[in-house]
Amino acid sequence: METFLQQLVNGISQGSAYALIALGYTMVYGVLRLINFAHSDVYMFGAFMGYYIANSTLGLALGPSIPGAILVMVGSMALCACLGILIERFAYRPGRSPSPFTLSFWFGILGAGFGQLLGGTLVSVALGALAGAVLGFVLEKVGLKPKPQSSHLKLLIIAIGVSFFLENGGQQVFGADPKFFPQIIPNRSIDVGGVSLDTQKLTVLGVALLLMILLNVVVHYTKTGKAMRAVSFNLDTAKLMGINTDRIIAFTFALGSALAGAGGILVTLMYPRIDPLMGIMPGLKAFVAAVLGGIGNITGAMIGGLIIGLAEVMAVGYGQSTYRDAIAFVILVLILLLKPTGIMGKGMVEKV
Amino acid sequence: MKHRTWSHASFLVLTAALAACAGGDQSADEILIGEYGSLTGTTATFGISTKNGIEMATEAINAAGGLLGKQVRIIVEDDQGRPEEAQTVVSKLINSDRVVALLGEVASSNSLAAAPVAQQNRIPMISPSSTNPAVTEVGDFIFRVCFIDPFQGFVMAKFAANTLQFTNVAILRDIKSDYSVGLADVFIQNFTTLGGTIASDESYSGGDTDFSAQLTALKATNPQAIFVPGYYTEVGLIARQAKALGIQAPLLGGDGWDSPDLIEIGGEALEGSYFSNHYSVDDPSPAIQKFVTDYRAKYGETPDALAGLGYDAAMVLFDAIKRAGTTEPQALRDAIAATRNFAGVTGTTTLDEHRNAVKPAVVLQIKDAKLAYVETITP
Structure with a gap:
């Protein structure tokens, strides 16, 4: 029983990291109907930015402390938001309108x-x-x-291109050898009835939860959030209603990328090895999580992330470690066959 | 058909002429030995340490009057740590420099690429530190002066059962690596023979970052130690996550742990863990202490195991040349194969019928973020 509870804790902390990455996929899909494959590389970029901030003079001066951790987290999220805006402006927007x-x-x-x-x-x-x-x-x-003729296929191929560009550019700029993320929060473990909870796992859970609540507030209770939902509902109508759709889309990318950056930092808190290709697998699994939850649906992404994380940990804990990477994709195939719109997704009618 | 024979013959004449020209720089008062290794590239420290060790051995032998009345000259080629490059430079060393023997490589994949070239040309090759069993299986001209992978599984099993008096040990192996799987299998076989039980046998894939599920499953079986025969990157992460899950048992491992980065990654979570290695700079034996002092004086750093093995590989070769009394390849090969109880800095080396070194390994413990010598385990 203790072992099961411990595996549950392991799975939830792994799952909340996937959920954070999945949120970015789902938000961009929601407004643009585009699977932003570069998203997993923004996550990698976030981890590297955190690494450089933590190793900067200011970061080293603060050391493993709460202000130090906040500096790393907020700094990395801000830089990721900037990268997200750049990607949107120079890779996706030219396919949509003259830029x-x-x-x-x-x-x-x-x-x-x-x-x-x-x-x-x-x-x-x-x-x-x-x-x-x-x-x-x-x-x-x-x-x-560039000729602005929007087509989903074209955007998808651009997204894959940007993803390869960031991975290989990252190997050039950051170096291909793995680096080790410093401890930015003091680590202690607490024993609760045979289940060990450490400060890192608790931080991951806490911060992930906080960010998800904040995101929900932004999307549902602010004017920009309302505009985002409008763009997501129908881009052309939103434009006719006087919404600056380009700005809303850029904002969505910034928000999603900041969440990916936060995910990068949180994951490296638990698993401190970073390298330029580290985003590929978690990115794919977060994508599966988004599809599982119902792509375009924010609550669905969170639920999907948790399910994938738990499924993985249980597969390794009670099965074999080689099943780890397979389980997410088995789930993907099953969900696509049984309920293609995902757990929370609504049936969509394709208009001709 | 006739035409082809003719072109073949003229090709042979041409090659012979070229070889005669190229062989011209072999001076009568020098013995030429080829060394190939990764002096640049991602495994550059491997090649540089080995080169330093060989250089020290060469200086020592030349200062003592050389071999067979001649001075020894080492021709060093950089293979950049790439197998295809290793093959090219070894062909060059044999065909154009006309070396009498070869020293190299560290990485088994590079040795495996170059060994067939040496074997075809019947030039003896001694690898200082390739531990993959397949390397010497290439042919009867290929030797090594280090132990092979499975031996470390035996060493750690003996250490856990006899020295630590453990009876219940868990395994966590890297299922993607032949090295790790081999060590784990040999460990299980020997540890159970010595009366121990394997609490559980879990696995991961090299490159994984999350080991919490495996470690949670291991923890439930209450092992006295966990044998993790992986590479230092994963081992460091495993140690940290084990500590976070409240596992107090020490970790045991092999020479895949040997990296300055190990302690940087694992930190204090690795305190009290043990691993087997080729040699220890803290070994009190006078031969080792003299080597360490001389090396520090010459290169300004502490020699790692690869430097020691490079030194020993060169010394084994020089010894064989002395005993053979000639550098004729077949006689030299037979002399190397007859190496028995050769005292080097990495222990006493005897080459067995498979041309592998039978020699002791040392067990090191991580103590106060440093490596401390614990004991030497003989085969």
């Missing part, structure tokens, strides 16, 4: 890569980026512009 400087942005990145390859110094990278950006700007001026 200047898109070519400048991507050519700038290409140029920076060439600068790194040829010179290897900060100056050569900066010069390369500048040259690329200028080239992109000139190309845009002569008429080579």
